[in-house]
Amino acid sequence: MAKRLIWLRHGDEELRFSPMCCSGAITIRKLSLVRVSLPFALNRMGSRLSRRYLPVPSQLVKRWVAYDHTFHPNGARVSYGEWVRRIEPALWPRRTSAAHSVRFAVVMPVVTKSDVHRLPRTLESVAAQRHIGKGRVSVYLLISADLDGASRAAVNDLAERRSRVSVVEASESVVLSEQFPETDAVLLCPPIGVLSEQALHCFAEVLPHVPSARLIYTDEDSISEAGRRAAPKFKPGWNPDLLYTRNYIGDCLLLTASTLPALRAIDFTDPAWSLDLLLQIERLAEPGEAPVVHIPRMIFHRFVEQSQKTLCAERYLALLAAHFEASGCEGVTVESESESGLPSVHWPVGAEEPLVSLLIPTRDMLPVLKLCVDSILAKTTYRNYEILVLDNQSVEPETLAYFEALSALPNVRILQYDAPFNYSAINNFGVEHARGEIVGLVNNDIEVINPEWLSEMVGHARRPQVGCVGAKLFYGDGRIQHAGVVVGLGGLAGHVHKFLPADAAGYMNRLQSTQAFSAVTAACLLVRKATFEAVGGLNERHLQVAFNDVDFCLKVRKAGYRNIWTPHARLYHHESISRGIDNTREKRARFDRESRYLRKAWAEYLDNPGRDPYYSPFLTHVAEDFSLGLNEKRDIPLFR
The missing domain is CATH 3.90.550.10 (Spore Coat Polysaccharide Biosynthesis Protein SpsA; Chain A)
Structure with a gap:
């Protein structure tokens, strides 16, 4: 194991350990007015370093201490035999x-x-x-x-x-x-x-x-x-x-x-x-x-x-078809997927396609935005949509020229949002100006893969019992970026199956299956405009940048709707290209505030990470791979 000694500069106030790609050990030799941040991989591991932030007790100030902590990069895990x-x-x-x-x-x-x-x-x-x-x-x-x-x-x-x-x-x-x-x-x-x-x-x-x-x-x-x-x-x-x-x-x-x-x-x-x-x-x-x-x-x-x-496809499809007919669900089609062999259900968009308003916030970053908008315009087979580019103070001449060209298209509008960046407020502003029955929140670093993506998502969004609809998103290299969000994962919320290969089946075939999740990412999310407005939209006061989609989805779920993730809408998500990472003191402070708000607002989920109904309480909450976790200290309910 490689060893490295890191000296903190005088005046440093925080030490952050980010997720590691291999097992390792940390030895802290001196703590003096420093707080330790343990995001995701080290968070809630059942060790003494169990809180997200470890404020240094006053009695340790100016005292030499030694603390050794050996860890697995994905947290404390057990074999099934040990679990038994x-x-x-x-x-x-x-x-x-x-x-x-x-x-x-x-x-x-x-x-x-x-x-x-x-x-x-x-x-x-x-x-x-x-x-x-x-x-x-x-x-x-x-x-x-x-x-x-x-x-x-x-x-x-x-x-x-x-x-x-x-x-x-x-x-x-x-x-x-x-x-x-x-x-x-x-x-x-x-x-x-x-x-x-x-x-x-x-x-x-x-x-x-x-x-x-x-x-x-x-x-x-x-x-x-x-x-x-x-x-x-x-x-x-x-x-x-x-x-x-x-x-x-x-x-x-x-x-x-x-x-x-x-x-x-x-x-x-x-x-x-x-x-x-x-x-x-x-x-x-x-x-x-x-x-x-x-x-x-x-x-x-x-x-x-x-x-x-797995039952033979013909019998499974026949039962599903009879079920939807008996339920009065007209226009639903069931078929066997050519790649996985599993049944898939596709919901109709209706005799008249509802208008969909796709909201894309941006500030310059022309190459990214152009890839996003052009891929939607060129590849999407669903026709009844409008694109609302929400311009948050772009200044580059090339970007402004592109806006002018887009404005000539009948289904594209450029709306000016002249205020400091606030993702929630920008999208709420966009929804106010949306003409569609359905609104889509789309990051400017999204790129369409399969032409039927919007038809697939609209079919689900029209279902009366469905709230938010999320897509299967990939990194540019083809690995999984988003396949549903589990609340409590990583201490707050996280994407399951992250980084798996594009063709992976996932735990119990869940990467190949349409299903409900507590939340889906707003990088590409559809919801009826009436539902968006009924729950108050995104929280622009407390969640300006982070966790606003998780909070929104939980509000929609609390209102009685199911949030659906579908693997049949596939897009690239070139994550955080436009906004960057939280690497300044101001951004970290904002992230901390938003984390605390989410934890307080949804304590029913986050006080005990095993409460997400769509994820077993016995699976790890410090990694995205559905591995078995060491959760002996959790209060596991007998039923749910």
């Missing part, structure tokens, strides 16, 4: 009376010979459940009509040797409300894995707190015959748009009793039965209702040989 040993045991809920009162029907569809061979292990996991009242669990084995005689005999033999296990002859489809009327909850648990010993206990503890829930799902991993666990899937909260691309929820599902009568029959011989059921649940939800609850605990352990497989 160190973190998981403290996550299970305490035993309460609720666990004794819930009546469970555990339903196991037995469709194939392989199901029969695996069935004993699954049954044993049910018998091993802890903290559940005696006689509160009944198991039902649904035998498919296609099962051969020997397999049927084996299933009946297993049932006879166990108490409270019944065999049910299933026709092609099963009406759950008719089969299990006297129960509080039905756990669908196909014999493709085993339950954790705490599974039913967790469900029993959650149910009283979520009376309106229709379905509950959990995290899962894989388990070998020897009991070795691996391949964890730390899932996000309820995310219907992500479900349209991939059934990230899986097959172990708990249905509440109140939901059963509303469900139509389920065909368990269909490999896509769980997706069909989940889409039914979404259709049953009332506006503003959260019908699905997630328990962020490893409750289901899938057999290694039964690793979750």
